[in-house]
Amino acid sequence: MSDCNTRIIAPSILAADWSRIREEVEKAERSGADWLHLDVMDGHFVENVSFGPQFVAAVRPCTGITLDVHLMMTRPDKYLDRFIEAGADRITVHVEADHAVSETLARIRAAGLGCGLALNPATPFQEVIPYLDQIDLLLIMTVVPGFGGQAFMEVETMPKVASARDYRVDKGLAYHIEVDGGIDLRTVHIAAANGANVMVAGTSLFRAKDMSEAVRQMRA
Numbered sequence: 001m002s003d004c005n006t007r008i009i010a011p012s013i014l015a016a017d018w019s020r021i022r023e024e025v026e027k028a029e030r031s032g033a034d035w036l037h038l039d040v041m042d043g044h045f046v047e048n049v050s051f052g053p054q055f056v057a058a059v060r061p062c063t064g065i066t067l068d069v070h071l072m073m074t075r076p077d078k079y080l081d082r083f084i085e086a087g088a089d090r091i092t093v094h095v096e097a098d099h100a101v102s103e104t105l106a107r108i109r110a111a112g113l114g115c116g117l118a119l120n121p122a123t124p125f126q127e128v129i130p131y132l133d134q135i136d137l138l139l140i141m142t143v144v145p146g147f148g149g150q151a152f153m154e155v156e157t158m159p160k161v162a163s164a165r166d167y168r169v170d171k172g173l174a175y176h177i178e179v180d181g182g183i184d185l186r187t188v189h190i191a192a193a194n195g196a197n198v199m200v201a202g203t204s205l206f207r208a209k210d211m212s213e214a215v216r217q218m219r220a
């Protein structure tokens, strides 16, 4: 796992033009992005439906970069194998979902994938503490999940990012801290200053006039 102090830029495909998905994925790779973030929404855990494992499988041959799959699903355990087979490199599941969290995390690990746990803005940092030694990525949502283009929730989420960073140091753990939602060229610095190193951005990258320039500035 790359050092959790390395800045990682992960455009979210949610904001891409899905009618030209191959070109959009290639554009993201050419822009210098490190990972591609794929937001799976089941219409139950979140108030939206995006795509499933077949879409991930369609994206897989379009790029060699890391596919960072974010399962916003009530039952991630039920569909986990299909996302593994689809070619995900990393899978992140929500602590609030209806599954045996440690069991799901162990299955992701056993498949040799990067293993992440996510928490929503309203979920206290304390909820994920029992799992922090079982993951290599903690995703702290900076919007209420379900839609791109929302406003960054600084007050509700930055203290949790800082707590995650401090806890990692105190306990000698190693996990990326990923933020997702409303990340742009202004908020990326706030998130980084609090300890985040993986920046998920949909609107601010895929809708940028020059995606490569936007990625460069987001990495600066």
Ligand code: DX5
Pocket: 012, 014, 015, 037, 039, 070, 143, 144, 145, 146, 147, 148, 149, 150, 180, 181, 182, 183, 200, 201, 202, 203, 204
């Ligand atoms: C949850 C999704 C979005 C998306 C990023 O709703 O995970 O946060 O990735 O959306 P933007 O970058 O457009 O706010």
Ligand code: ZN
Pocket: 012, 037, 038, 039, 070, 180, 200
């Ligand atoms: Zn996401």
